[in-house]
Amino acid sequence: MKLSKDKIERIFYSVEISEWDKTEELCSYIQSVSPPSYMVKMALQCWLGKELYSCGDKSDWEVCIYYKNKKWIISDWKRYKWRLFGPDDSEKESKEIEKKLIAAAKILNKDIQKIAEDEFRNDNISIYNQFWRIKAFYSYFLDNSRKTLKAKGKSSGKKHKKPEKILSDILNQAVLKGKKIEYNLISAIIFFFSLTELIFDSCFSLNNRKNKNFNEFRKMEWSDRFKFFISPSEDKKIEALYKTLIDLRTYYRNIPVHASPTFFFQMDGFGLIPSNYETLEVPHISKILMYDEKEQLKLIEAIENGISLLKNHENTKFGFIYAESGLPIHIEKTAVDKLKLHMESMDSFKEEIERRNYLQDRIDNMDI
Numbered sequence: 568m569k570l571s572k573d574k575i576e577r578i579f580y581s582v583e584i585s586e587w588d589k590t591e592e593l594c595s596y597i598q599s600v601s602p603p604s605y606m607v608k609m610a611l612q613c614w615l616g617k618e619l620y621s622c623g624d625k626s627d628w629e630v631c632i633y634y635k636n637k638k639w640i641i642s643d644w645k646r647y648k649w650r651l652f653g654p655d656d657s658e659k660e661s662k663e664i665e666k667k668l669i670a671a672a673k674i675l676n677k678d679i680q681k682i683a684e685d686e687f688r689n690d691n692i693s694i695y696n697q698f699w700r701i702k703a704f705y706s707y708f709l710d711n712s713r714k715t716l717k718a719k720g721k722s723s724g725k726k727h728k729k730p731e732k733i734l735s736d737i738l739n740q741a742v743l744k745g746k747k748i749e750y751n752l753i754s755a756i757i758f759f760f761s762l763t764e765l766i767f768d769s770c771f772s773l774n775n776r777k778n779k780n781f782n783e784f785r786k787m788e789w790s791d792r793f794k795f796f797i798s799p800s801e802d803k804k805i806e807a808l809y810k811t812l813i814d815l816r817t818y819y820r821n822i823p824v825h826a827s828p829t830f831f832f833q834m835d836g837f838g839l840i841p842s843n844y845e846t847l848e849v850p851h852i853s854k855i856l857m858y859d860e861k862e863q864l865k866l867i868e869a870i871e872n873g874i875s876l877l878k879n880h881e882n883t884k885f886g887f888i889y890a891e892s893g894l895p896i897h898i899e900k901t902a903v904d905k906l907k908l909h910m911e912s913m914d915s916f917k918e919e920i921e922r923r924n925y926l927q928d929r930i931d932n933m934d935i
Contacts, residue, residue: 571678572613575671579614582667585638587631593640593652596661602672604649610671611641625933635660641668645933690780694768694896701765705758709867711751716863748863756819759870760789766877767792769896770886772903773910781898789816796882808876811869819866885910892920894927 608619608628619628622642629642637660640652649668653661686692771784774796784792790813793799799809831839877883889906890896897903909919929935 571674574674575610575614578667578671578674581634582664583633584615585631585633587638587640591638593638594655594657595650595652596658597651597665598644598648599650599665600648602669602676604643604646606672606675607641607649607668608643610668610675613675614671627933632664634664639664645931687782688780691899692781693899693902694772696765696769696890696893696896698762698765698890699893701758701762705755705762708751708755708758709870712748712755712863712867715748715751716860752863752866753819753823756815756866756870757824759873760816760820763873763877764789764792765896766883766887766890767796769890770796770883772896772898773885773889773907774882796886797876797880805876808869808872811865812873815866815869884913885916888913888917889920892924894920894923 604627611628611630612619615630619630621627622629625645627643627646629640632639632641637654637657639661640650641664642650642652644650651661651664653664768781768785771781776784777795784795787795790809793809793812797805797809799806830842832842834840878887897906906919909915926935
């Protein structure tokens with residue numbers, strides 16, 4: 568990063584390192600997360616040519632500088648945000664320092680992006696684990712679908728209605744109920760597949776990778792990633808579930824997400840007709856009622872069985888439990904090998920995950 572160091576040194580021209588007399592009172596000017604604290608630390612270390620160390624409670628690093636005849640403190644807070652403190656009536660100078668820090672971080676970020684490309688190609692990466700965030704969306708929409716299915720039509724409370732009015736109310740309630748279920752069930756299905764993709768990543772981390780790197784694995788179709796771990800032919804129930812999930816992905820996930828159209832063309836004497844009349848029977852985002860209640864219950868059962876299969880199957884249960892931990896999903900071999908040492912049993916694996924989560928909590932709280 569020689570070129571970047573030269574550029575950063577030019578940015579910090581007129582800034583000097585200093586020492587802070589802790590009796591001096593300083594005002595708080597900036598508390599920011601953009602750029603993140605670690606990038607500001609990296610930029611300052613590149614400029615100074617040395618590491619920065621913790622100097623206070625809940626602070627990972629701190630440095631005192633001298634700029635325009637004034638002393639300033641730049642410090643971290645819980646590895647989350649960085650702060651700038653300076654003398655009273657120095658708003659203008661504080662903005663100038665912030666501008667320098669942002670510029671230095673952007674220069675370093677370009678270098679990091681180049682390094683990251685090589686690291687990604689070599690599988691020296693870990694994945695941000697969003698299991699619980701995705702699961703929250705999935706559960707929310709699935710629960711709403713169930714509640715709506717169970718809900719009974721409401722009476723208007725008015726007596727002596729005309730029969731046609733009663734029938735109209737019943738039909739309107741049925742249409743509204745169908746719409747509500749449709750909206751929630753489509754969303755639940757979309758997040759179901761998002762959740763399974765993250766679980767697949769976790770399984771790839773821990774399982775036999777079959778001479779594939781992560782990029783190659785990720786480019787595989789969802790169906791092939793499923794079969795990468797579980798062979799549908801090993802069991803008739805799994806085979807039936809697999810076929811249901813593929814149909815579900817095709818019609819209830821891909822079509823709504825990609826707004827797949829139904830194609831029509833002009834035929835003399837008939838006007839616009841579909842390319843295949845059977846396509847009118849499959850779900851499309853433009854249809855008012857996508858499925859009947861029996862179909863809805865079957866879809867809910869299918870995605871619940873899909874999650875259950877991944878949680879309990881011999882080839883995916885460790886990956887599922889690890890995804891559920893919320894810890895970073897490691898693709899890098901050394902980190903994975905250390906984790907695999909605890910996979911002799913599910914109990915020892917869970918114990919290790921619990922230990923790591925405890926340490927992560929302590930790190931997040933700046934206790935270590």
